[in-house]
Amino acid sequence: MRVLFVHQNFPGQYRHVAPALAARPGTEVVALGINPAPALPGVRHLRYAVPGRSTAGIHPLAASFETATLRGEAAARAGLALKAEGFAPDVICGHSGWGETLFLKDVWPGARLLTFAEFFYAATGADSGFDPEFPPAEGDAWRTRARNAGQLVAFEASDRLVSPTAWQASRIPAAFRDRLSIIHDGIDTDLLRPDPGARITLGRDRLSLGAGDEVVTFVNRNLEPYRGYHSFMRALPEILRRRPRARAVIVGGSDTSYGARPPAGRASHHRTWRDIFLDEVKADLDLSRVHFVGKIPYRDYVDLLRISAVHVYLTYPFVLSWSMLEAMALGACVVGSATPPVEEVIRDRRNGILVDFFSAAAIAEAVVAALADPGTVAPLRAAARQTALAYDLRRVCLPAHLRLIDEVAAGRGA
Structure with missing residues (x-):
């Protein structure tokens, strides 16, 4: 079997699937991407460039589709070069979000296309318009609808789709759900396991912290409202x-x-959301007990979550972060927002604690109560670990992904 992966930031969601396929005898795996990528065993990674930029003066509602088209054309031309070498994939796996898969079925009409359908945007019922502090601007609903144009074309070309959570799958238009499977990317619960002896060292003062210390953790790729940074800081x-x-x-x-950058007026004396919401509350904070550590090595991140007394995870109704499931696998007490898809995983007071995304008082009360009575939350920690095992990479999610790819290659439907 020959498999082609297409992802602008490869490996992305295919970090484990691609090398697992490559390890199978008789399987050839090629990946196309824009950015540099780490070497994966058995995977031939090729980069392609997107020539030019969106047309100056293009209608704003058409801009996102033109961008998707540019990426799709560039990926298709890279595909033509592969085709000229004699490469003909049985299965193409690609992300629908950026347009890369738009024309690949035209390059290889006989290939089967499995599309990763991560998130379908909508003007209501999800992230857009969720936060009253940042109300939609006039025309945002039109932009949201237009933003989906590339995905709709990608879905129509797909033989099968896969989404990581049931809620994300529910956002996909009904016309495509009969070809949609729900399989999470998976987390490595062998690596991500509790360790009561874990410790971390912070800052120039070499402050050492471990289990038993009242460490409250908050993790985002970037600190912004989409992931509840403002609610946490308040x-x-x-x-x-x-x-x-x-x-x-x-x-x-x-x-x-994910979200919008700070508006010009609000950012006049600030560069980032991080600074805006820190400045809002810093007069009321003991800053010696607030540690902004930026982006840290994965090993340090894992040890940090191992010693976390309470881990706070807040999000708009949007894509579920790996970090929440990783924290649960590590046995953290997670205080999470009562928003989808968090509610799909956390059951309040059973394997975590759910709170109102917008209520600083409710968030504070939940965290304080958990810190004050570690014995009460100990069963939640154990249950969180058990919940995370349902998302285990090696034993659950990766085998399911591989079975799905085999089904797609064989031409079997959902």
Whole structure:
């Protein structure tokens, strides 16, 4: 079997699937991407470039589709070069979000296309318009609908689709759900297991922290409203006031991953969302107990979550972060927002604690209560670990992905 993976930031969601396929005798695996990628055993990685930029003066509602088309054309031309070498994939696996898969079935009409359908945007019922602090601007609903144009073309060309959670799958238009499977990317629960002896060292003062210390953790790729950074920061003064031994360790960059950047007026004296919401509350904070550590090595991140007394995970109704499931696998007490798809995984007071995304008071109360009574949350930690095992990479999710690819190659439907 020959398999082609297409992802602008390969390996992305295919970090484990691609080398697992490559390890099979008689299987050839090629990957196309834009950015540099780590070498994966048995995977031939080729980069392609997107020539040019969106047309100056193009209608704003058409801009996202033109961008997707440019990427799709570039990926298709890279595909033509592969075809000229004699490469003909049986299965193409690609992400629908950027347009890369748009024309690949035209390059290889006989190939089967398995599309990773991560998130289908909508003007209501999900991230858009969720946060009243950042209301949609006039025309945002039109832009959201237009933004989906590339995905709709990609879905129509697909033989099968896969989404990581039931809620994300439910956002896919009904016309395509009969070809949709739900398989999470998977987390390595062998690596991600509790360790009561774990310790971390913070900062120039070489502050050593371990199990038993009141460490409150908060992790984002970047610190921004989409992932509840503003709600967490507004809860933090009360948490630290009521728990004088508690410390907050905040992991994440200062850029923007998903939502809008700070508006010009709001950002006139600030560069980032991180600074905006820190400045809002810092007069009420003991900053010696607030540790912004930026982006840290994965090993340090794992040890941090191992010693976490309470891990706070907040999100708009959007894509579920790997970090929440990783924290659960590590036996953390997760205080999570009562938003989808968090509610799909966390059952309140059974394997974690659910709170109102917008209520700083509720977030603070939940964290303080968990810090004050570790014995009460110990069963939640154990249950969180058990829940995470249902998302195990090696024993659950990776085998399911491989079975799905085999089904697609064989031409079997959903």
